[in-house]
Amino acid sequence: MKEFKIALILLSAVAFSQSYATDYIIRSTDTANGNTRFQGTNVSNYTYNIQIPSSGLTSEDSLLVYGYYDIANGTKISANRFTYVSNGRWGNSFSFYGGSSSNATVIQAREIMFMLQPDNQTSFDYTKGINAEDLTDLSGLSNLPNFNVNGSTVTFRGEIVNSNALNINIGSDYISGQSSLTLESYDENTAAEYSVGTVYFNYSKQGYDSNGVFTVGRGLTLNADNITFSSSYSEGKAYSSTVNIVDGGRLNLGAVNFRLDSDAVTINHLDGVLAAGSSSYLEIGTGGRPASLNYVLGENAIFDTSNGSIYIESTANLSSADGVNGGMLVRGGGELNIFTSVDAVTGKVHVTGGSILHSDNGWFVNAQSVQVDAGSRLGFDGDMLLNADSKITIGVDSESLFGQIGNTVTILSEDGSYGSLYFILGADAFENSDSITIGLDSIIGDSSFANWDSFDISTNMGEYYIQDGNITFVVPEPAEWAALFGAIALGVAAWRRRRAGR
Helix, strand or coil: CHHHHHHHHHHHHHHHHCCCCCEEEEEECCCCCCCCEECCCCCCCEEECCCCCCCCCCCCCEEEEECCCEEECCCEEEEEEEEEEECCCCCCCCEEECCCHHHCEEEEEEEEEEEECCCCCCCCCCCCCCCHHHHCCHHHCEECCEEEEECCEEEEEEEECCCCCCEEEECCCCCCEEEEEEEECCCCCCCEEEEEEEEEECCCCCCCCEEEEEEECCCEEEEEEEEECCCCCCCCCCEEEEEEECCCEEEEECCEECCCCCCEEEEEEEEEEEEECCCCEEEECCCCCCCEEEEEEEEEEEEECCCCEEEECCCEEEEECCCCCCCEEEECCCEEEECCCCCCCCCEEEECCCCEEEECCCCCCCCCEEEECCCCEEEECCCEEECCCCEEEEEECCCCCECEECCCCCEEECCCCCCEEEEEECCCCCCCCCEEEEEHHHHECCCCCCCHHHCEEEECCCEEEEECCEEEEECCCHHHHHHHHHHHHHHHHHHHHHHHCC
């Protein structure tokens, strides 16, 4: 009986402490002019349907905001759903306006929606507004066509809904300083995906320094029609644009457009995925303009070619991020074509999933390692210059399915050594035969090279021998298989002991 009373008390405590979702609607008190900025729920310039408690919103609440024309820098919102209905005071848009990066705007909600009041430019009566009851049904509103980030630092955490035609302006021709927008998923345990139209960068043309930053970050897949850089600037002033792909974000991009001959653009592809968007290919270049485009690789830059081929043009400068060895993983079964120097690639280069990586400017001479999985290919123009530190890994699944390097190349050594050549044989490589024989010049396309023994060759299983320009892999002996399975069994036993000890 005592235990039952304790359980009842605990259950009551849990029920009492549980938070329940509330749908809040707030409206600006400035109905006469319609030119007030929303500053968050802790600034009392609004009326409400239900008073928001002093503790603020919970992560289960929803908030609908209307009657404002801009959102002030430093606004903080955390909710389940956030809907902002612009009054359209200055056209079919609104702005995140002004402030410093230390007082950033952060909107975190599982669903984020931007809407526009009807008849906004012609007959909207700011003294009347819209009844809160009408706003519980959003069918009478239209999707916002665009918004502006003007001199603000803004972060969205969550999914922007009904955003397919939404254009984003970063900076404007009358704004100085930095305008920055970061898009992420709701939290580290949640993924998000949505689409936008065009992301525009705009510089000041009123005599100010200006720069824009656009970041696709944690947990987000963003489908963007194109990124278009500025068409205006201030003579003699500093200006630049930066696009970041970081923290595992994915950018499916349709096109890149330059409009200034003197532009300075950096794409930091540090930790995440770049893929072609709605078209069958994506060109990363200045479009023939003499602008500056620096494409910076991190250690975890992934190019996904499943939607179409990607081209890094000769007008781009490829480099590694400061303090890291920039590399690339090419996957998806399509092509990545690089028409600029790859000498600055100092990390790992990995081609997988039946993909093709082609370097028009030669071998990855400074890469930490190069791995080409079975069915994939790395092609390049020029000599293959190797040394004692060179590391090449080739995947082999059968006599007809293996990784390939080069078309017709010439293998050279800069120090008399050729480095390591490691073969990874697939689990089913010997399913139909006790041996696999492949012409070495089919793997690395130099038919005149005869010093294959100069490589430090090894495999993940079995034996091999080289004869008449061929390499033959032999199925592992039973004792070797037994040792392999024994090692696996020991590992499983150790895991079970650790699990039992928890």
